[in-house]
Structures are given as C-alpha cells and as structure tokens.
Amino acid sequence: MSQYDLVVVGGGPTGATVAEFSARTRGWSVLVVERRNHVAGNCYDESYPGTDLLWHRYGPHYLRFKNTETFDYLGRFTEWLPGNYVVKAQVDGRLVPMPINLETIELIHGEVALTQESARRLLEADLGFHGEAANSEEYILGKAGRRLYDTLYDQYTRKQWGRSARFLDPSVCGRVPIRFDRNPYYTDAPIQVMPRDGYTALFDRMLRSSPLIDVVTDVDWLHEPVHGTRATVFTGPLDDYFQARLGPLPWRSLRFEAEVKEQEWFQPCVQVNYPGAEPYTRKVEIKHVTRQKSARTVVVTEFPSDVGDPYYPVPARESRELHQRYVELADEEGEKRGVVFGGRLGNYRYINTDEAVESALELAARLS
Numbered sequence: 001m002s003q004y005d006l007v008v009v010g011g012g013p014t015g016a017t018v019a020e021f022s023a024r025t026r027g028w029s030v031l032v033v034e035r036r037n038h039v040a041g042n043c044y045d046e047s048y049p050g051t052d053l054l055w056h057r058y059g060p061h062y063l064r065f066k067n068t069e070t071f072d073y074l075g076r077f078t079e080w081l082p083g084n085y086v087v088k089a090q091v092d093g094r095l096v097p098m099p100i101n102l103e104t105i106e107l108i109h110g111e112v113a114l115t116q117e118s119a120r121r122l123l124e125a126d127l128g129f130h131g132e133a134a135n136s137e138e139y140i141l142g143k144a145g146r147r148l149y150d151t152l153y154d155q156y157t158r159k160q161w162g163r164s165a166r167f168l169d170p171s172v173c174g175r176v177p178i179r180f181d182r183n184p185y186y187t188d189a190p191i192q193v194m195p196r197d198g199y200t201a202l203f204d205r206m207l208r209s210s211p212l213i214d215v216v217t218d219v220d221w222l223h224e225p226v227h228g229t230r231a232t233v234f235t236g237p238l239d240d241y242f243q244a245r246l247g248p249l250p251w252r253s254l255r256f257e258a259e260v261k262e263q264e265w266f267q268p269c270v271q272v273n274y275p276g277a278e279p280y281t282r283k284v285e286i287k288h289v290t291r292q293k294s295a296r297t298v299v300v301t302e303f304p305s306d307v308g309d310p311y312y313p314v315p316a317r318e319s320r321e322l323h324q325r326y327v328e329l330a331d332e333e334g335e336k337r338g339v340v341f342g343g344r345l346g347n348y349r350y351i352n353t354d355e356a357v358e359s360a361l362e363l364a365a366r367l368s
C-alpha cells in the first residue's frame, strides 16, 4: 500500500483522465507511475531533434469526437486547431482518396462522373460477398467489391497485421468509411480537431492541474507494485500485468523511420497509404495537421512489426478467447487488490483517443 488514495499505472490519455477526474471531483491524492521517460502515452509528441517541428513519436493521432461531452472535457486543457485529416493511397503511381469515395471508385474502375446511383450499381456487380460478414475480408468484399478490396485493402492489411483480413474481425477494416459522395476526410466524426500546442502539452496540463497529483516517470510499476488505499488503475498491457501467465496476447507494433526534408512540403496531405508491395504501410507528414510554418518538414514512414511496444490489440477470434480468460483473472485481481484495468492496452480494445478518454471518465466515476 502507498499513502495515496489512488495509484494510476501509466500517464497516457486514460491515466491522465482518471487522475485528473479523481483529484478534482473526489479530492483524492493520486500517484501516477509511468514506465517511459515522458507522459502522454502513445500520443506523445515533441520537437523532432534538431528542428522545431512537432512529430508524433509513436504514430499519428487524428483526434475526433463522437460527442461534445468528451470534447468539452479535454477542451478545459487545450485550445483547438481544426482537423485537416486527409489521407490518400498510392496506387500505380497515382494518389487516390482514402476512404473510398466517388473519385476513388472512378480512378480505380476507370470511370468518369459517377453518381451515387451509378457507383452503387458498379460496385454491386463486383461484390465478392453477400450476407453478414464474419471477418474484414467479407466486410469489404460485401461493401466495396473485389477490385477495391484487392487494390486498397488486401496487401495493406497483410502488412499491417501480418495476416489476411480474413482472420480479422469485420470492425478492423470497418473502421474506415466507404462513401458514395466526394467527402475527402478520413473520418466521419462530427468533431475533428488537433490540440493547438500538441498532445504532450494537453496531457501534461491535465496531470499538473491539481497539487493532489504526483507523477513519477522512468519507473516500472510491475517491478515495485504499490497500491492505492482506495484503488489502483492499471493501463499497461493486460498480459504484462499477469506475466503472460496464460500465454502472450497478440499485439502488433510499429517501427518508425523519420527523415527531415529540406523542402516545405513532401506530400499533398498528412498521410499517404501504400497498399502495394512496399514493406511499409504509410508515410505521415504531420505538419499538415499541426499547421506549423517551416521551410523544412518531417516525414515518418511506418513499418508494422510483431516486435516492439504494443500498439494494436489484434481483433480476431483466438485473441478474443484468450482475452476473455485474462478478463477473468482481472476480475479476481479487482476483488483481491482493488485493481481496475483501463485503456487500449489494459482493456485490450482497439479504440481511438476520444474513446479512451470517454471510457476513462466512466471508469473514474465508478471508483469509490
């Protein structure tokens, strides 16, 4: 036991939210223990070495909100910039809009001036699956057809996940909308914004918002577990907590190669996806969304990998079964030691940052 009411393991979006809410609304003392040398979790951004340009060290984060409650909550700690989340895919040397929209369908099917009706008819004739999709391959074949699946999803997904879309839940490829209009933005969320001073500044402000919150970094809680007198919230990888007692949960990681380019812009939008034979999946030029002005730019190429920090839980049948067995252990741990698991890693859920904050607020409200 520590002298703190609450111990939070991990200083990312979930940990910062639980800590801030508990200090502010309950007056609890909170210790946040972070394994890395910084807070903000995988949202961490900083100036790229030798430049004053922000980069997202663990991959891009395009903040969007489904509801105003979470948006208003985070808005207490930051000003916002409008989001500018435009993504294209490189296909045969050309850039096509991603998500699929009418222009994508025209470029890939060799058509012009498609309407919603004519595009639907075209794809209907190419559908490779009918019925209720049981996996991501069936989902895309049933909505966009064979040609778009083969061109935009098949190899990209194999690279990203190390397996075919056939062995992933429909929700994985279903994250990206398929459109019959000309909307070029990556997500359908009604609110799309970037924190004006970056994500690290946002989560750092949350953690500094109360003198009741102490933060220690460079400390692996698993080596020296201390518990809060009221609760402990663990936001690290669920299987790490249990020393992978039931076997490791499948995770997917990323390796990043960053380059400073001596040119104002490298590509026309923040993200270009590579659904072909290249060993990487995407190139991100985050300056498009941070809106910094500079004659230079930073470009980050992503190489998916099985080794490295866990970024993605793998939504698939076998991981769901193993995860369920870990959930049973987690429930016992809650009863024995008051440990509650949260966040993308602690709950083994493929969620976005707004969803992590939303569920952290719910979790914090349940603590007593």
Ligand SMILES: O=c1ccn([C@@H]2O[C@H](COP(=O)(O)OP(=O)(O)O[C@H]3O[C@@H]([C@H](O)CO)[C@H](O)[C@H]3O)[C@@H](O)[C@H]2O)c(=O)[nH]1
Residues within 6 Å of the ligand: 059, 060, 061, 062, 063, 089, 098, 152, 153, 154, 156, 157, 160, 172, 173, 174, 175, 176, 273, 275, 352, 353
């Ligand atoms: O060109 C493509 C694009 C996607 N897929 C398949 O869809 C899966 C989901 O894609 P996406 O949502 O783009 O995946 P990711 O989570 O890596 O990226 C988004 O999430 C945020 C951020 O990481 C969290 O804030 C970022 O904003 C988005 O880019 C993908 O895994 C593929 O299987 C495809 O095949 N081809």
